[in-house]
Structures are given as structure tokens and as C-alpha cells.
Amino acid sequence: MDKLIITVAPTGNVPTKEHNPNVPITPDEIAECVHRCYQKGAAVAHIHARDVEGKPTADPKVFKEIIEKIKAKCNIIIQISTGARAGKTAEERGAALDLKPEMASLATGSSNFPTGMNANSPQLIEYLAKKMLDNNIKPEIEVFDCAMISNAEYFARKGLIKTPMHFNLVMNVPGSIKGTPKNLLHLVESLPRGSTWTVCGIGNKNLQMTSMGLVLGGHVRVGLEDVLEYEKGVPASNEMLVERIVRLAKEFNRKIATPDEAREILGLK
Numbered sequence: 554m555d556k557l558i559i560t561v562a563p564t565g566n567v568p569t570k571e572h573n574p575n576v577p578i579t580p581d582e583i584a585e586c587v588h589r590c591y592q593k594g595a596a597v598a599h600i601h602a603r604d605v606e607g608k609p610t611a612d613p614k615v616f617k618e619i620i621e622k623i624k625a626k627c628n629i630i631i632q633i634s635t636g637a638r639a640g641k642t643a644e645e646r647g648a649a650l651d652l653k654p655e656m657a658s659l660a661t662g663s664s665n666f667p668t669g670m671n672a673n674s675p676q677l678i679e680y681l682a683k684k685m686l687d688n689n690i691k692p693e694i695e696v697f698d699c700a701m702i703s704n705a706e707y708f709a710r711k712g713l714i715k716t717p718m719h720f721n722l723v724m725n726v727p728g729s730i731k732g733t734p735k736n737l738l739h740l741v742e743s744l745p746r747g748s749t750w751t752v753c754g755i756g757n758k759n760l761q762m763t764s765m766g767l768v769l770g771g772h773v774r775v776g777l778e779d780v781l782e783y784e785k786g787v788p789a790s791n792e793m794l795v796e797r798i799v800r801l802a803k804e805f806n807r808k809i810a811t812p813d814e815a816r817e818i819l820g821l822k
């Protein structure tokens with residue numbers, strides 16, 4: 554098995570300090586938290602931006618500030634979100650790609666969130682994929698349901714996504730694919746040969762899904778974007794979640810990838 558790439562998703566678009574006081578919101582808080590997670594073993598930071606009121610934003614100025622502050626502290630791989638909650642149009646959602654981060658998220662289909670749509674039209678996917686290609690940004694294909702894998706293959710055949718592709722299997726978003734072992738195995742078996750993949754599990758499926766990813770030879774995403782409690786009634790922190798997966802990896806004799814080793818595995822160099 555490859556060394557384990559740990560991605561930390563510290564903020565997301567949904568959690569607030571009221572949900573969990575450990576959620577980093579401002580650029581300084583995000584950069585400091587990412588740095589601490591890097592010191593504990595994270596190789597990739599999946600970044601969402603918030604405005605001064607703490608609401609999701611796709612504003613490239615905010616992303617720029619976060620990216621500069623992280624880069625001043627460590628060489629962790631920065632992956633920005635182009636997700637559906639922060640911007641309305643394709644142009645808005647892709648505006649921060651001009652900053653040329655090493656990676657960005659790309660959902661290759663539509664599904665539901667608990668209270669809204671995860672809307673990704675073919676036109677929007679094509680726009681974002683093309684902009685990532687032009688800026689030499691490696692997409693992380695966000696798979697909320699089975700069809701997003703075959704749809705990613707369709708865009709790869711059109712030459713808009715380079716292969717081998719890297720996937721994040723997003724398990725257990727209410728309204729999308731349920732986080733069960735059988736569903737995760739089905740997604741993994743459906744991936745095009747040669748792909749790399751990571752898994753995240755939302756809410757109470759977090760530990761089960763990420764542990765399976767670890768054992769199956771995939772990579773793992775953890776963080777408060779995906780889960781707010783460490784265990785029932787105990788608020789998590791991003792650092793605690795990274796520490797837990799590092800500890801589990803050691804038990805399974807899986808070495809942890811540094812950011813540069815992750816760059817090799819993901820073909821970023």
C-alpha cells in the first residue's frame with residue numbers, strides 16, 4: 554500500500570462556532586489550525602473560505618489571504634473548494650482557481666444536501682474542469698453518488714480531466730449516498746483503474762468510513778467539515794481527528810505521507 558495521505562477539512566461551509574467552538578473561521582484561525590494539523594501528519598488541506606460574518610464565500614481575496622498565511626507556515630498541499638454552497642454561478646465558484654492552488658475540488662454531478670441542492674450542471678462541471686486544466690490544478694473529484702464516477706470518466710474522455718484521476722468518496726451526506734461498508738466497496742470497485750482515492754464520512758459514519766479507507770489502501774479525509782463530535786457528546790477538534798487517524802494508521806502499520814510524498818502519489822510534481 555502507498556503511504557497514507559491525510560487530508561484535513563477544517564472548516565467546510567456549514568459548521569459555526571455555535572456548533573463547535575473549535576471550527577476555524579477567519580484566515581488566521583484557518584492557517585494556524587492547518588499548520589497544527591500538518592505538524593500532526595496532515596498532507597493536504599481542503600479549504601473553504603468564510604466572509605467577515607462567517608458565511609461561506611467564494612471570494613478570491615479571502616482565499617488568497619488564507620493560502621498566503623498557510624504557505625508562510627508549511628508546505629502542506631492546498632486544495633480549495635469549488636463547492637455549491639459558496640457561490641452561485643460557475644464563474645463565482647471558480648474565481649479562486651486563478652490563484653493556481655495545487656488542487657481543487659470538482660463535483661462531477663448533482664445530488665442533495667440536507668436543506669438544498671448540490672447543483673453541478675454539465676456546463677458548470679465543464680467550465681470548472683477546463684479552468685483547472687488550464688491552470689495546472691489537479692481536481693479532486695467529489696463523489697456524492699455512483700454516477701459521479703462514470704461522469705468523471707466521461708469528462709476525462711473529452712480531455713477535460715487528466716488521468717489518473719483522484720477521487721474523494723463522500724459518504725453519508727443526508728440526501729446523497731449512504732455511508733455503509735457495502736456502498737463504499739461498490740464505489741471503490743467502480744473507480745477507473747489507476748485512480749487514487751480518499752474517503753470521508755459525514756457525521757456518525759465518520760470513523761467507520763475513514764477506518765475502512767485506511768484498511769482498503771485508500772487515503773483518508775478528516776476534519777470538522779465532516780464531523781463535529783469526537784464521540785457522542787464530546788466536541789472534536791481538527792487536531793484530535795488527525796491524531797486519531799494517525800494512531801489508527803500506526804496500528805495497521807500504514808506509514809503517513811509527508812506533503813512531498815503525497816505530491817508524488819497524486820502526480821502533482
Ligand code: MG
Pocket residue numbers: 562565566599601634636658778
Ligand atoms: Mg468541502
